[in-house]
Amino acid sequence: MSVSEVVQVSVEDLKNIVGEEHAREAKESDAVDGVTPSFVVEPGTVEEASAVMKLAHEKGLRVTPRGSGTKIGWGNPPSEVDLVVSTARLNKILEHAAGDLVARVEAGVKLEDLQKELSGANQMLALDPPEASATVGGIVAANASGPRRLRYGTVRDLLIGITVVLPNGTVAKAGGKVVKNVAGYDLGKLFTGSLGTLGLIVETTWRLHPVAAASRTVVVEVESPAAAGATVQSLMHSTLVPTMIEVNRPGSDGGGTVAVLIEGIGPGVMAQAVSALEITRHHGTPRVLEGREVETFWDDALKSPWDGDGVGLKVNALPAELPNVLELVSDAAGRNGVTSRVTGHAATGVTLVGLSGGDEEGQAATVQELRDIVGSGEGSVVVVQGSPELKRKVDAWGPVGDALTLMRRVKGRFDPGGLMNPGRFVGGI
Amino acid sequence: MSDRERLIERMKSIMGPKGVVSDHEQLRTYECDGLMNFRVRPTLVVLPETAEHVQRAVQVCHDEGIPFVARGSGTGLSGGALPHEQGVLIVLARMREILEVDIPNQRVVVEPGVINLKVTQEVAPEGYYFAPDPSSQLVCSIGGNVAENSGGAHCLKYGFTTNHVTALEVVLPNGEMVNLGSKSPDPPGYDLVGAFVGSEGTLGIATKITLRIVRQPETVQTLLAAFPSPDDAGGAVSDIIAAGTVPAAAEIMDSLAIEAAEAAVHPGYPDADAILIVELDGPAAEVEHQFDEVVRICEENNSTEIRIAEDDAQRALFWKGRKAAFAAVGRISPDYFVQDGVIPRTALPEVLRKIKQMSDQHGLRVANVFHAGDGNLHPLVLYNGNVEGEAERAEELAGEILVLCVELGGSITGEHGVGEEKKHYMPKMFSEDDLNTMQLLRCAFDPHALSNPEKVFPTPRLCGEVRPGPRRIHPVEKAGLAQVF
Structure with missing residues (x-):
């Protein structure tokens, strides 16, 4: 449906729901992967969000939910978007039950703001995706994660309750505000990573963790992908409990680092750091970082391996495949005239690859070659950043196996009109 | 030949005569799970040995519109594996093979009948264990753990079954077999593993389960x-x-x-x-x-x-x-009810005081055992079933405790599941819209409500067709026993 066909909805209809200030005609900067919507609306309450969704449903408007917009380029370009529903005003921290290590927040709360609030009680939400201004709703919808996932898991391990607005305006919740709860289906997990294709997430409840009192960083210089793999394996199968094990390979020459962050209490982290030195010295050159170099090192090591206009890939493989993944990335990129840079949450099997240089043909061929090998086994290669042109050549998600039919049935039940983010998700969902 | 005899023959042709139990006395063995105050004898019991057996048995049920219920070791405490009287009980206890142990990637792949503790025993020499440890871990099966999202004493720190399953092979209620999730992290697409684990057998039957194992401390x-x-x-x-x-x-x-x-x-x-x-x-x-x-x-x-x-x-x-x-x-005590409520941990003193008051009011003793770290209470309501009216009073008291947990911001079940026992308490925790929304997921997996029907949700519901076309009126709907959703 083009803009002219949506004449039966005007910006006034939206303003009637959310107030004069909070609905407007869309601008070019509101485009979703090159597709410009007609309107942007910012509901301030769950009731307003429900009314907006109901209107969109009645009028057949295609909806893209948006938080801070940090991952608005994820997935495939949408087939159509009429309305962007922004959660920017759903930004209240509703409850922080410090004694229960639980927080209930609206979807538009930015993670950095939440962390600031929680730090007062020496607590945190143990999620650390790279986009600092991301909202919690966006993090759930994208299933965004960071290096801490090694110890604390991802959204699915920390989200204990959710409230969503379905495409027809129905407000529904699942889970609760206790960590242990098996009553009813776990819709929180169903919505995690669903990229706005099942409904609008409006409220989330989280399990929190205490902030550690002390930390130590051990960095191991390694000379080859094989040495990086051996280092990671030696740490994984030890009794250490690291918060992060990160691999960093700046160029396509053999070298790089494996870095270990250990958190806990003072005497504990030092003992663990000493063990880490002992364990890894057979595979590379380890040392414990001191003073200021800790911050400098992590600032650099945790930087995204892709630039604003580069291509970003998330390679999900088995952790023991790390050396193969590292070799494969530099080989495939080299063959296709593209430069690669690699970081990764090594002990979890997640590798982040930035591609630069070359043309879209070369980038697409690199993705395809990685998929042919990683995807043919147990893994997947997802394009998390790339131009719409690249994503026309290569699907952002890649194959999802024989569960696709069932996924389509799920989509069909939740969004029978196909109004939510059409075309952005797997298999054209 | 009656319908039942024909069904028995078809099942025997799939899994051999030893794989089918149809004798009325033998069927009594299966009439309840760990919750013994509900008993139903199924039409027949089948004991598949392979995923293909399960798939073909489910296909038969689907073709004939016969309900089926999956059962592992039958240790569940909410009647989740309670048979359906017109249905087939599919017992997974003979599927007990550990298919793969992958230490470098910290994964184990098992069949659903494998006993929980066996997984830990298998990987212990390598310094690993399987973290979820329900008290029944000596006998309960991994398939049952998946259905119930089982916890245990150590889940405060290490999480529940759902945090330790990365992939499933599932026979859907229409007999299709699908692979959900993957051995590697973050597979693209909806997290249907997350939706399936804890669905109490209402979305299909898991025939292969990939588990995450954890390093021994x-x-x-x-x-x-x-x-x-x-x-x-x-x-x-x-x-x-x-x-x-x-x-x-x-x-x-x-x-x-x-x-x-x-x-x-x-x-x-x-x-x-x-x-x-x-x-x-x-x-x-x-x-x-x-x-x-x-x-x-x-x-x-x-x-x-x-x-x-x-x-x-x-x-x-x-x-x-x-x-x-x-x-x-x-x-x-001659008889007792086990409850499984959850409260925010900080409400513990309040809830204990109120349970004491309720216990005095009803004139019944309540023993308390709880996972205090995560606020999961197991009040045991003691009674004597031979005393007229005492069982009813005990049930009433147990129900009041659950309502109290919900009022304090908690849940009606932390690890035992809703099953048959607590389905009528679901509306205390969830609105009609919440329950209808959960039903959308059910309809995507099981539109004809054949897989463990009439459990978990208080009102049986049928799924409307998504696509336009003539709609058949289900006999249950005709009889006014269910509403179309």
Whole structure:
């Protein structure tokens, strides 16, 4: 449906729901992967969000939910978007039950703001995706994660309750505000990573963790992908409990680092750091970082391996495949005239690859070659950043196996009109 | 030949005569699970040996519109594996193979009938274990753990079954077989593994399960502390967690539960109104420091005696009484209901006071056993079924405790599941819209409501067709017993 066909909805209809200030005609900067919507609306309450969704449903408007917009380029370009529903005003921290290590927040709360609030009680939400201004709703919808996932898991391990607005305006919740709860289906997990294709997430409840009192960083210089793999394996199968094990390979020459962050209490982290030195010295050159170099090192090591206009890939493989993944990335990129840079949450099997240089043909061929090998086994290669042109050549998600039919049935039940983010998700969902 | 005889023949042709139980007396073995006050004899029982057997059996049920219920070891405590009287009970106990052990990637692939503890035994020599440890872990199956999202004493720190399953092979209620999730992290698409785990057998039958295994900790330290009241013990747990320590386990038993455990397995617990078991695990230097802290906190909360496990044998003795507590209550009462409510941990003193009041009002004793770290209460309501009206009063009291948990912001079930037993309490926790939304997921997996029907949700519902076309009126709808959704 083009803009002219949506004449039966005007910006006034939206303003009637959310107030004069909070609905407007869309601008070019509101485009979703090159597709410009007609309107942007910012509901301030769950009731307003429900009314907006109901209107969109009645009028057949295609909806893209948006938080801070940090991952608005994820997935495939949408087939159509009429309305962007922004959660920017759903930004209240509703409850922080410090004694229960639980927080209930609206979807538009930015993670950095939440962390600031929680730090007062020496607590945190143990999620650390790279986009600092991301909202919690966006993090759930994208299933965004960071290096801490090694110890604390991802959204699915920390989200204990959710409230969503379905495409027809129905407000529904699942889970609760206790960590242990098996009553009813776990819709929180169903919505995690669903990229706005099942409904609008409006409220989330989280399990929190205490902030550690002390930390130590051990960095191991390694000379080859094989040495990086051996280092990671030696740490994984030890009794250490690291918060992060990160691999960093700046160029396509053999070298790089494996870095270990250990958190806990003072005497504990030092003992663990000493063990880490002992364990890894057979595979590379380890040392414990001191003073200021800790911050400098992590600032650099945790930087995204892709630039604003580069291509970003998330390679999900088995952790023991790390050396193969590292070799494969530099080989495939080299063959296709593209430069690669690699970081990764090594002990979890997640590798982040930035591609630069070359043309879209070369980038697409690199993705395809990685998929042919990683995807043919147990893994997947997802394009998390790339131009719409690249994503026309290569699907952002890649194959999802024989569960696709069932996924389509799920989509069909939740969004029978196909109004939510059409075309952005797997298999054209 | 009757319909039932034809069904028996078809099932025998799939899994051989030994794989089908149809004799009425033999069927009695399967008429209930761990919740023995509900009993239903199924039409017949099948015992598949392979995923293909399961798939073909489900296909037959689908073609004939016959309901089916999956059962593992039958240890569930909410009637989740209660048979359907017109249905087939599919028992997965013969599918007991551990298919793959992949230590470098910390994964184990098993068939659904594999016993929980077997997984740990299999990987223990490599320094690993499977974290979810329900008290029934000696006999319960992984397939059942998946259905119920089982927890255990150690899930406060290590999570539930859902946090330890990465992939599933599932036979859908229409007989299709699909692979959900993957061995590697973050597979693209909807997290249908997350949706399936804990769905209590209503979305299909898992025939292959990929588990995450966890490295054994360097050190485990366990203490047992006696307190003058459960309030004091609860206060100690709150203070431990407030100090930034997440214990591997924190379990409280009250005097009645202690009395029962003593009578049954003689763990030699101190004579007290409450005992607290705290277990810490992790790197030695860290655990040592935190353990001293825990001892200090217990003392500050009026602990009258603290015992520290010197070795594995003593640790096992501490746990023996706790793990046997449910069954042990049989020593001090002819009958009892086990409940499974959850509250925010900080509401513990309030909830204990109110349970005491309710217990006095109903004139029935309540023994309390709880996973104090995560607020999961297991009140055991004691009664004598031979006394006229007492069972009803006990059931009423158990229900009131659940409602109290919901009012305090908690849940009607922390790990036992809703099943048959608690489905009528679901509306206390969820609105009509919430339940209808859950039903959308059910309809995507099982539009004809054949897989463990009439469980979990209070009102049976049928799924409308998504696509336009003539709609057949289901007999149940015609009879006014269900509404179309």
